[in-house]
Amino acid sequence: MTGLIARFSSVTNIQRHQLRVSGLVQGVGFRPFVYSLATSLGVLGWIKNTCQGVVIEVEGSTDQLHQFQQRLQRDKPLHAMIQQMEVTQLEPIGYTAFAIHHSDLSTANSDSQAQPAALILPDLATCPACLAELFDPGDRRYHYPLINCTHCGPRYSIVRSLPYDRSNTTMRSFPMCPQCQQEYDDPSDRRFHAQPTACSHCGPHLEFWNQQGQVLASHDEALQEAVAAIRQGKILAVKGLGGFHLIADATNNAAVTALRQRKHRPHKPFAVMYPSLELLRDQCHVSNEEAELLESAIAPIVLIAIKNSQQPFAIAPATNPGNPLLGVMLPYTPLHHLLLRELGHPIIATSGNLSGAPLCFDNQDALDKLGNIADGFLVHNRPIEQPVDDSIVRFVTLATGENQPMILRRARG
Ligand SMILES: [Zn+2]
Ligand SMILES: [Zn+2]
CATH class of the missing domain: 3.90.870.30 (DHBP synthase)
Structure with missing residues (x-):
């Protein structure tokens, strides 16, 4: 058999490469990308996730394999990052298709005895x-x-x-x-x-709870209940991507003041989420660099200068008392988009925790800890495994006149 394959490979110039790729290659559409790349080049083999990254085997002509490697680096998905790629040449075995294999979880495999190293x-x-x-x-x-x-x-x-x-x-x-x-x-x-x-x-799915954790509404009705409560000046705990936010109408000074009192946070500015970049630009000085970062996939809180003039939907004075800077962000989850689209005005979106305590990310824990702050809870039942707070960034102008982002709190992103 081996002799046959060797003859096959020498006649056709077919080679087999195994590529072990590590870096940011899981959860970024890397396998689908490799699948279409392999299919378009006509190379055969497979790809699978491992604890270290991905392993790819490809069979094809020298030229095909060269192109495959080149385009793997050059055309990789937007969020992917290749840290290391080890290529081993193997005897061709005559693959007949390109496939995505199940992830490698076998304990007999040397990979799984090593420390997991894939970046998420x-x-x-x-x-x-x-x-x-x-x-x-x-x-x-x-x-x-x-x-x-x-x-x-x-x-x-x-x-x-x-x-x-x-x-x-x-x-x-x-x-x-x-x-x-x-x-x-x-x-x-x-x-x-x-x-x-x-x-x-x-x-x-979504649910809207009262302070006792009783379900008052679910699905789209839960969203509508939350919108109505915010409009009435209520404070809500809303489950986001990496944890809870405490949310209130940022244009309602009584609501913002109540949040300050209940959170025992007399002065420190609150972060504000705007429904759109347009409305944000009406109220604050937003540079192109800041706009780009706000709209990026990282979507952090960016500290920016607020305009002095009174604008429609101007934020309440209690939001950032005596501070010329405002921490702002744009909606970054579908739930935020739905809420803000309905409301049409900025909201306070501050970390859902007691002063100095860690961010709440579990529904029951949020109910226990934030029950004295929030009037209601907008939750969903997708559990959060690792809490992640919002990152905070401020642009500083260098001596060269260039604006450079400075990370004040690195969390999400
Ligand atoms: Zn479905
Ligand atoms: Zn999407």
Whole structure:
């Protein structure tokens, strides 16, 4: 057999390479990318996730394999990063297709005896394609508050172990419906192997709770209840991507003052989430660099200078008493987008914790800890495994006149 293969390889100039790739290669659409690259070049073999990254085997001509490696580096997905790539030449074995194999979890494998080393991407802000679906009444995920895809949504905050597969995330308890499964299995679909993918039929859902944890409404009604409560000046605990926010109408001074009193936070400025960059620009001085960062997949809080003049939807004085700078962000989860689109005005979105205590990220824990601060709770049942707070960034002008971001708190992103 070996002789046959050797003859086959010398006649056809077919070679087999094994590539061990480490870095940011899981949860970034790397396997679908490799699948389409291999298919377009006509190379055969497979790819699988391991605890260290991915392993790829490809068989093809010298030229095909050269192109494959080149384009792997050059055309990789936006959020992917290759730290290291080890290439081993092997005897060709005559693959007949290119396949995505199940992740390697075998204990007999030398990989799993090594320390897990694959990097997991941070949670990413909702991408434009998901946003369009979220507000398209004809889309099957219209108004689904946990919509996501290969390009956006939770990653780090839902990981329980490596490799990054649905069964190793907090989405393991939500079996996919046939439609979601079909998208997940289709290499040409944006949700191909998108681990947290779901829809309103099979995925987590929203609930609106009172301070005792009683469910007052669920699904879209929960959202409407929350919107009504915020409009009435209530303070809500809202479960986001990596933890809870305490939310109140940022244009309502009584609501913001109440939040200060209940949170025992007399002066420190609150972060504000704006419904849109346009409204933010009406009220604050936003440079192009700041706008770009606010709208990026990282979507941090950016400290910016507030304009003096009174504007419609001006933020309440209690938000940042005596401070010319305001910490602002744009909606970065589908739930934020839904809330802010309904409200149409900025909201306070401050970390959901007691002063000095860690961020609340579990529903029951939030109820216990924030019950004296929040009038109501807007929650969903996708568990958060790793809490992640919002990052805070401020741009500083260098002597060269160049604006450079300075990270004041590194968390999400
Ligand atoms: Zn998306
Ligand atoms: Zn589904």
